Amino acid sequence: MLGLGYNHLIKDSQWEQQEAIFRSTYRDYLEAEGVRESKEEIPRHATFHFLLPSRILQVGPEMKVQPDVPAGIGVHWDGSHNLCLYLLNRPLKEKSDSDLKPDVVWPCAAPIACSTVSSCSRYLALACEDATITIWDKHLGYPLSVTAIVEERLIRSIHFLRSSAAVGDETPCPGTDSVCPIVQLLVLCTDSSFYLVKEPRAGKSSITLLADR
Template sequence: MKVQPDVPAGIGVHWDGSHNLCFYLLNCPLKEKVDSDPKPDVVWPCAAPIVCSAVSSCSKYLALACEDATITIWNKHVGYPLSVTAILEERVICSIHFLQSSGAASSETPCSCTDPAFPIVQLLVLCTDSSFYLVKAPMSGKSSITLLADSPEDPNLAVSVVVPVVAFPNAALFFSWDGTVSLMNTATSQIVYCFSVPPSHAVASPWQPVFIVDSVNWCLLLRGDEQQQADAFAQSTAGHSTIFLFDFNSYPLKEAFLKELDLPFKSLQNLPLAERCNIFLCDRQQSLLGLEEQYWSQLQAQAAAMDKERQKVKGQKKP
């Protein structure tokens, strides 16, 4: 299909209790008679009801989290699962986000999308008990899951929202119920900086903050409501809201991500079409080789088990 850059070509829909992710294409030719119940163009089935989903910025990878705490990362270009992991602590997942890794800036793995490539695809997972994990899915090898922060004992420290920060690799913002906004380096699990509004205002609201991260101008826009009482959770009257701007360039943040920022990266956006096609074909070939090795090892194990069973049956037939 002919699509324009940065223009959505489809929409994915899932709902509570649904096992299927439905894709609807937005650039299909219009029909003379409009269907009252349009059928999805693609249906992506799952073994358990879908809780949340995410698509990488390059639209190459699709992540699905189910009610059984299973997380599957799919490579949509070649149509196979990159990794399947599960949180074993019986926790409920509430949101997932793709995270830019420092390895994405490696010059050895050119970008296969408009953003730096993901030689190791990273996924940030937030649970309903405010614990959050980092899932790493390499192109070859076994995926891993790391607990970045466990459920806090103090309810005021509960995390309500998590959002990646594209300006810095391995960076994510965490909004807590007490109104604090923290920037974490997920590679080290360390809090790099905390953004706070003036004492006269409170983040509106801490459990559902109003904000936006500008990845172009490297800043955070956050709404704060004027407090009418000393209580940090006091409700403010209408018309007393303020938008606060936090410029990332005004804070000593680059030092915390200095090593990652110094790495050069390549983008396909400015490469010739032939070179972009070669990169895509190489990526596909490596993926298929990995699948071939996996299936061959499984076939060998199955053949060895059958041979062992045959020898066992042959031994039982001897007098």
């Protein structure tokens, strides 16, 4: 309660009465404001990964780059078709209040459901809501494979695997002297089914059902 200095107190019922009068007087304005607020975008969950320097995230000559220090982050929001890449050590701009725009944008055919980065930070995998999975080789700067689960199941999460068999079965990457291991990806769907996506040295990637729904 608030005292006015005239031996009088404003009660809760009086506040409610004033609120009712205000809403009845400005009903048209309040309804228009409510429609405007309902059209505003609801905040969405963001997923991001720290990325080491690579060909997909080019930095300027004025920036010092260390191979084991992240040079940027990759971000995507729930329901978004785009993966946005931002440089961490970007040069300062003249206007400090300017909007921060991504340095690289990867559009996808469907909204991104989940993503993951391999432990060596070389490979980046994107799973979309249409059950399509793309594995990017960040060192070479192009997709390693694009595959889809034919059962059209919704993907919940993806995880890179590195088996002992894959370690001994390595092949040089095209155009480089480095060794490129066989990439394996474990896929978990919303119905609890498991898939193994394997990118062999030659030919198309294979999909194996490990456990059904």
